[in-house]
Amino acid sequence: xxxxxxxxxxxxxxxxxxxxxxxxxxxxxxxxxxxxxxxxxxxxxxxxxxxxxxxxxxxxxxxxxxxxxxxxxxxxxxxxxxxxxxxxxxxxxxxxxxxxxxxxxxxxxxxxxxxxxxxxxxxxxxxxxxxxxxxxxxxxxxxxxxxxxxxxxxxxxxxxxxxxxxxxxxxxxxxxxxxxxxxxxxxxxxxxxxxxxxxxxxxxxxxxxxxxxxxxxxxxxxxxxxxxxxxxxxxxxxxxxxxxxxxxxxxxxxxxxxxxxxxxxxxxxxxxxxxxxxxxxxxxxxxxxxxxxxxxxxxxxxxxxxxxxxxxxxxxxxxxxxxxxxxxxxxxxxxxxxxxxxxxxxxxxxxxxxxxxxxxxxxxxxxxxxxxxxxxxxxxxxxxxxxxxxxxxxxxxxxxxxx
Amino acid sequence: xxxxxxxxxxxxxxxxxxxxxxxxxxxxxxxxxxxxxxxxxxxxxxxxxxxxxxxxxxxxxxxxxxxxxxxxxxxxxxxxxxxxxxxxxxxxxxxxxxxxxxxxxxxxxxxxxxxxxxxxxxxxxxxxxxxxxxxxxxxxxxxxxxxxxxxxxxxxxxxxxxxxxxxxxxxxxxxxxxxxxxxxxxxxxxxxxxxxxxxxxxxxxxxxxxxxxx
Numbered sequence: 097x098x099x100x101x102x103x104x105x106x107x108x109x110x111x112x113x114x115x116x117x118x119x120x121x122x123x124x125x126x127x128x129x130x131x132x133x134x135x136x137x138x139x140x141x142x143x144x145x146x147x148x149x150x151x152x153x154x155x156x157x158x159x160x161x162x163x164x165x166x167x168x169x170x171x172x173x174x175x176x177x178x179x180x181x182x183x184x185x186x187x188x189x190x191x192x193x194x195x196x197x198x199x200x201x202x203x204x205x206x207x208x209x210x211x212x213x214x215x216x217x218x219x220x221x222x223x224x225x226x227x228x229x230x231x232x233x234x235x236x237x238x239x240x241x242x243x244x245x246x247x248x249x250x251x252x253x254x255x256x257x258x259x260x261x262x263x264x265x266x267x268x269x270x271x272x273x274x275x276x277x278x279x280x281x282x283x284x285x286x287x288x289x290x291x292x293x294x295x296x297x298x299x300x301x302x303x304x305x306x307x308x309x310x311x312x313x314x315x316x317x318x319x320x321x322x323x324x325x326x327x328x329x330x331x332x333x334x335x336x337x338x339x340x341x342x343x344x345x346x347x348x349x350x351x352x353x354x355x356x357x358x359x360x361x362x363x364x365x366x367x368x369x370x371x372x373x374x375x376x377x378x379x380x381x382x383x384x385x386x387x388x389x390x391x392x393x394x395x396x397x398x399x400x401x402x403x404x405x406x407x408x409x410x411x412x413x414x415x416x417x418x419x420x421x422x423x424x425x426x427x428x429x430x431x432x433x434x435x436x437x438x439x440x441x442x443x444x445x446x447x448x449x450x451x452x453x454x455x456x457x458x459x460x461x462x463x464x465x466x467x468x469x470x471x472x473x474x475x476x477x478x479x480x481x482x483x484x485x486x487x488x489x490x491x492x493x494x495x496x497x498x499x
Numbered sequence: 500x501x502x503x504x505x506x507x508x509x510x511x512x513x514x515x516x517x518x519x520x521x522x523x524x525x526x527x528x529x530x531x532x533x534x535x536x537x538x539x540x541x542x543x544x545x546x547x548x549x550x551x552x553x554x555x556x557x558x559x560x561x562x563x564x565x566x567x568x569x570x571x572x573x574x575x576x577x578x579x580x581x582x583x584x585x586x587x588x589x590x591x592x593x594x595x596x597x598x599x600x601x602x603x604x605x606x607x608x609x610x611x612x613x614x615x616x617x618x619x620x621x622x623x624x625x626x627x628x629x630x631x632x633x634x635x636x637x638x639x640x641x642x643x644x645x646x647x648x649x650x651x652x653x654x655x656x657x658x659x660x661x662x663x664x665x666x667x668x669x670x671x672x673x674x675x676x677x678x679x680x681x682x683x684x685x686x687x688x689x690x691x692x693x694x695x696x697x698x699x700x701x702x703x704x705x706x707x708x709x710x711x712x713x
Contacts, residue, residue: 341686344677345670375684385694386687 127412143177155401158454220253301350309361509537542600617644
């Protein structure tokens with residue numbers, strides 16, 4: 097259906113997407129004020145405290161967890177903190193690695209690529225300048241538990257004219273950065289390691305998470321105090337953690353051990369958000385089997401993405417439509433739920449198996465499509481999704497998947 | 500009546516043998532434990548299917564599998580015509596040939612008293628599902644034994660073998676469950692269910708350890 101067709105319904109385009117938009121700027125929040133408040137309470141704490149948070153976001157498929165991740169990956173959508181706030185918040189959304197050989201390595205690369213090596217370098221430079229190279233090296237050694245990994249991270253913050261310049265003699269800054277990028281992302285040859293003055297590559301899973309801890313701490317700030325205003329907050333938001341069930345033991349152990357290690361090595365200014373889909377109501381002990389007790393033991397909080405009540409769903413649709421209007425319906429003496437008659441929308445929502453945003457979107461989209469097909473000769477503001485239409489539609493047609 | 504009890508027979512499918520690869524139990528390939536615990540018999544197709552995965556079926560395992568192949572007295576067509584047609588089950592070409600061979604072998608062994616009951620080991624979800632799974636239908640109609648998947652076998656071993664530690668068992672279940680695959684909720688529910696089985700056995704082991712120390 098084209099944007100023109102949606103204009104007939106006083107909408108800029110399809111508001112009823114099945115998956116949230118890829119770009120955070122395109123993601124809107126509609127309805128569900130209680131859920132929004134629940135999430136934002138955690139984010140306010142993130143902005144205004146030094147506490148490390150490990151938050152489990154649990155709920156059914158299509159319940160809005162990925163939507164929340166994308167919405168809040170944009171800092172503009174965060175609530176202001178209360179009182180004194182951290183300098184900055186860095187949100188890193190990452191997918192749980194899929195069925196691949198080395199889940200821990202894929203995760204490590206994903207985080208680095210998400211941040212970008214140029215950004216990481218700039219951040220390390222700032223972190224080193226803030227506390228000085230010796231204090232920085234000492235802090236990195238403490239965080240990573242490794243002298244060589246600490247030195248490697250410190251090198252990222254060096255330049256040709258700096259104290260680290262003597263460590264290797266490579267022609268241009270670009271070539272040095274390329275070598276360091278290779279070291280952190282992929283690995284170097286023995287000759288390249290010698291040039292860098294490093295003993296070995298980052299081969300072990302344990303080392304990858306130690307490096308991540310060191311790098312993320314540079315974003316947080318290396319000052320040893322816990323003053324909120326002199327540090328930043330890093331939020332690592334992990335989506336689709338339920339896919340852990342597809343990990344063999346050889347993939348599962350280093351990955352979950354790595355996450356635990358990361359939490360333990362970042363005792364302040366770190367937020368780990370874990371999106372976890374439950375397709376059946378599962379008790380905590382069942383989540384524990386899938387995630388592992390050591391990880392569950394480190395959880396500090398939960399956000400429950402429950403199914404909507406009927407009234408919540410109506411509010412959700414009303415606000416969603418409002419975001420996408422070309423013209424306010426009131427200007428044409430139309431109700432705010434236009435093109436839906438309220439009784440038709442109630443009917444659509446009442447007998448849903450699962451009252452999640454995704455399933456509501458699916459029904460609304462299919463009903464709107466049917467109305468447009470029926471009212472093909474009508475003008476803007478004249479096509480309705482009414483009770484006769486939705487009752488006439490078969491359940492399979494109402495719940496049909498669309499792209 | 501025969502004087503001797505016939506054997507406890509296990510008829511494993513190729514997919515189970517593949518899913519149990521690289522799983523060690525008390526220092527030994529999990530698949531070799533099949534031969535320790537049961538009389539293993541397979542239809543003639545299974546060694547041929549196994550030969551297509553030489554890296555997964557090396558050495559001792561390959562030889563044992565070849566020695567366990569049986570050539571039943573009645574051919575597959577006769578057995579399927581006699582036992583499955585009445586259930587409305589038919590096949591196209593060589594689809595599911597390994598499993599069909601194993602079903603034929605199972606029926607003939609039980610009826611001809613080579614086995615009282617058979618443990619039919621397969622991870623092929625489609626053929627054992629409640630609606631439309633032909634092996635499920637067969638076993639529901641003719642009481643020839645039990646349907647197990649590889650996870651059932653692992654839990655069985657954990658129940659019987661004290662040397663099989665809980666952490667080994669948990670890892671084995673996680674790995675094999677991931678390999679069996681399926682829809683996310685199926686995989687998750689299986690992992691939870693079988694891990695809970697292990698936990699129950701573990702609890703019993705702790706409370707009554709002397710039962711296992713014989």
